[in-house]
Amino acid sequence: MRVAAVGIGGAGGRIVERLWQDNERRETTYLGAACAVDTDTEALDELDALPDDRRHAFGLSETNGAGTNGDRTNGTAAIEDERLEVRRPIDQLVTSDIDALVLVAGLAGGTGSGATANIADALREIYTIPVYCLSVLPAGRDDEAAANTIQALRALEATVDGQILFDNEAWLGSGQTVETAAETLNETVVTRLGALFAAGEATASDAVGQSVVDASEIINTLSDSGFTTLGYASQDLQADDGGSDGTVIDQLKNRFLGDNSDDVDEIEAYNAVETTLRRAVRGKLTAQCELDSVDRALAVFAGPPAWLIRDAVTDGRRWLTEELQSPEVRSGDMPTPDRDTLSVLVVLSGVTELPRLVELKTLVDESE
Numbered sequence: 231m232r233v234a235a236v237g238i239g240g241a242g243g244r245i246v247e248r249l250w251q252d253n254e255r256r257e258t259t260y261l262g263a264a265c266a267v268d269t270d271t272e273a274l275d276e277l278d279a280l281p282d283d284r285r286h287a288f289g290l291s292e293t294n295g296a297g298t299n300g301d302r303t304n305g306t307a308a309i310e311d312e313r314l315e316v317r318r319p320i321d322q323l324v325t326s327d328i329d330a331l332v333l334v335a336g337l338a339g340g341t342g343s344g345a346t347a348n349i350a351d352a353l354r355e356i357y358t359i360p361v362y363c364l365s366v367l368p369a370g371r372d373d374e375a376a377a378n379t380i381q382a383l384r385a386l387e388a389t390v391d392g393q394i395l396f397d398n399e400a401w402l403g404s405g406q407t408v409e410t411a412a413e414t415l416n417e418t419v420v421t422r423l424g425a426l427f428a429a430g431e432a433t434a435s436d437a438v439g440q441s442v443v444d445a446s447e448i449i450n451t452l453s454d455s456g457f458t459t460l461g462y463a464s465q466d467l468q469a470d471d472g473g474s475d476g477t478v479i480d481q482l483k484n485r486f487l488g489d490n491s492d493d494v495d496e497i498e499a500y501n502a503v504e505t506t507l508r509r510a511v512r513g514k515l516t517a518q519c520e521l522d523s524v525d526r527a528l529a530v531f532a533g534p535p536a537w538l539i540r541d542a543v544t545d546g547r548r549w550l551t552e553e554l555q556s557p558e559v560r561s562g563d564m565p566t567p568d569r570d571t572l573s574v575l576v577v578l579s580g581v582t583e584l585p586r587l588v589e590l591k592t593l594v595d596e597s598e
């Protein structure tokens with residue numbers, strides 16, 4: 231699926247910059263356009279990987295170019311006068327081949343919380359393609375951060391076609407702060423988003439004999455009610471199963487040419503697909519949720535074609551349907567002939583029960 235990504239505020243800009251880098255590294259291009267908008271000019275200056283003309287400051291008269299320091303009202307005031315000015319550079323990037331717009335923001339910050347729904351609204355006035363938001367939830371128990379987040383989630387719920395949640399709290403190691411762990415957090419979320427968007431862009435030549443995910447399946451999964459959370463797991467593949475079989479030449483060939491199809495043991499491949507799927511669903515999600523509150527799901531199996539055993543994918547999908555007790559489960563392949571990794575991305579959508587959201591709401595209620 232080809233997307234245009236717009237980072238709003240500090241976290242939004244940094245994550246979009248990372249998406250930009252991820253997209254450049256992949257064989258499949260999924261990022262049709264990207265830019266960052268912020269009330270903090272210093273934060274924009276630090277986004278080295280994004281070209282200068284993809285970074286735009288707004289709300290300078292409200293914030294003096296120094297951000298809002300967590301003041302949601304200030305973030306809202308900053309965008310209200312400049313909706314059209316902020317929309318214009320985004321407009322210039324959106325071409326007819328873009329399938330969806332993806333806004334990215336940390337909802338605890340004044341800029342991310344105050345401006346994101348407003349920007350979504352401005353885009354919806356002219357675009358008929360879906361508008362999604364990657365909504366980053368704060369770590370910790372700060373009242374103001376919680377209040378900004380809950381208000382932004384509500385405003386976005388009324389505006390966007392779907393929100394993918396990423397919970398910093400769930401991904402911080404003990405003793406870490408968002409500042410010190412930002413690189414790792416952003417890499418985690420971008421690995422999953424990249425896997426999702428690239429899946430819908432697999433080329434036909436890679437896909438012979440495979441059932442490839444297309445953009446409409448991603449859109450049908452993400453859109454509509456409830457939140458989305460992403461699960462992901464990957465496994466390095468060893469075509470010679472431990473190194474005891476196969477000549478050194480074969481092993482070198484497999485390693486450097488990715489030519490492992492001759493050696494793939496079907497049972498080993500079947501087990502690898504099944505195990506990786508279970509790890510993706512039962513491992514840490516971008517935001518933890520009650521699995522029985524999932525309404526729709528999509529599983530994307532990526533790996534060398536010889537490892538994407540049809541029966542394993544079909545059985546995996548059946549297992550997922552039972553696990554989630556959800557009738558609407560889609561699946562597809564993303565053949566990556568030149569890689570020796572198998573990965574599974576699981577998109578869980580229409581989710582209504584997320585413990586972290588309950589925690590944040592309780593914090594807000596207690597502080598009122």
Ligand SMILES: Nc1nc2c(ncn2[C@@H]2O[C@H](COP(=O)(O)OP(=O)(O)OP(=O)(O)O)[C@@H](O)[C@H]2O)c(=O)[nH]1
Pocket residue numbers: 238239240241242244245268269270297298299300301305335336337338339340341342343366367368369375398408412413415416
């Ligand atoms: N995952 C991740 N979260 C971040 C990052 N930077 C900040 N955050 C989170 O996002 C929240 C908002 O921070 P920013 O995005 O810098 O704030 P902003 O939207 O620019 O708003 P103001 O600076 O208050 O005007 C923080 O409270 C953190 O929870 C980042 O690089 N990655």
